[in-house]
Amino acid sequence: MDNAWTEHDIPRQHGRTALVTGANTGLGFEAARMLAEHGARVVLAVRDVEKGKQAAARIARAAPGADLTVQQLDLGSLESVREASAEIRTAHPTLDLIINNAGVAYTDRQKTKDGFDLQFGVNHLGHFALTGLLLDLLLPVPGSRVVTISSYGHKIQADIHFADPQFERSYSRAASYGQSKLANLMFTYELQRRLTEQHSTTIAVAAHPGNASTELVRYLPAFARMSITVLKPLINQSAAMGALPTLRAATDPAVRGGQYYGPSRLAETRGYPKLVSSSAKSRDKAVQQRLWALSEQLTGVTFPV
Structure with a gap:
């Protein structure tokens, strides 16, 4: 049944190589x-290698004999993205799957090492650059994703602020997050x-996880965290359930390019x-292509497609 x-x-995933960003905790784990x-x-691509090793050890206990690698990756640094991509290319001649999962949400005004708005930089630009640098490892692999x-x-206060993508003039947590999540979808479609x-x-x-219990809520304002706590029994679900849309998008043979998966109940x-x-x-499409051009300009990364 589709809903179950x-x-x-x-x-079976034997023979497939998957790169998962933010794999040390929550949905990525x-x-x-x-x-x-x-x-x-x-390949567990993580900012904190020690936490990545701890996550790999937990996975190994659940899946004895699992083939796991921890890769240092800071999506808030294009230098780190390039270094990680080079190391991944050396270790893996091909990839079957990239899951661009890592992210931050509703942070205070912060900048990445390259001066980008933190949410736009980590959630979109870092993943844009990573995918562009590794895509040629997927292209020869039938069924890669x-x-x-x-x-x-992506539906809440969401727009691509081309005149001020880094929110230099004024900053809104929600607008910054909405821009980054809208960018994730536009990137996928383009x-x-x-x-x-x-x-x-x-x-x-x-894909999107719905309301899953993860560390992302740590950046929410106090009133928002309180609201989530009150509503948690009704709308929240485990990280394992929240990861299912990602896994369906990544593995279901019926999935087609350009689709979007999310939870099925209570307004997703x-x-x-x-x-969904x-x-x-x-x-x-015009905004997707304009965003793509901006992303290439900001990251210096062009794609082999």
Whole structure:
């Protein structure tokens, strides 16, 4: 039944190599764990290597014999993204799957090492650069995928602020987060268009977790954290459940490029994963292409498609 897709529906992953960003905790950890349990070789790309090693040890206990690698990656530094990409290329001649999962949400005004707005820089630009630097490792692999994690937040105060993408003039946590999550979807759709034009079997897919119990809420204002605490029994779900849309997007043979998966119940806050719809704004091809050009300019990374 479509509404009851679970981790037991993940096909065998033996022979596949998956790169998961932010894999030391929350959704990324659960995605890495389930992929490893189904036989994938998993690269845990994390900012804190020690925490990554601890996560790998936990996964190894759940999946004895799992093939796990910890890769240092700071998405807030283009230098780190380039170094990590070079190391990954040396270690892995091909990749089957990139899961662009790591992110920050509703932070105070902060900048990345390259001077980008933290949420836009980490959530979108870091993943844009990483994918561009590694995409040629996926292109020769039949059925390879790029899965990028968005959020229901792409519909809330969300726009691409081309006149001030780094929020130099004024800053709003929600607008910054909304821009980054809208960018994740626009990146997915434009990447899929380019892959389709080249008749590639690699596909780009997006997913969102609904309201999952993860560390992202640590940056929320106190009143928002209190609201989540009150509503938690109704709308929250575990990180393992929140990771299922990602895993379905990453592994379900029925998935098609350019699709978007999220929870099935209570306005997409919780439940088993299903195909969902994104905002009309996210489907604007002209804005997608303008965002792509801006992202290339800011990161200095161009794609092989």
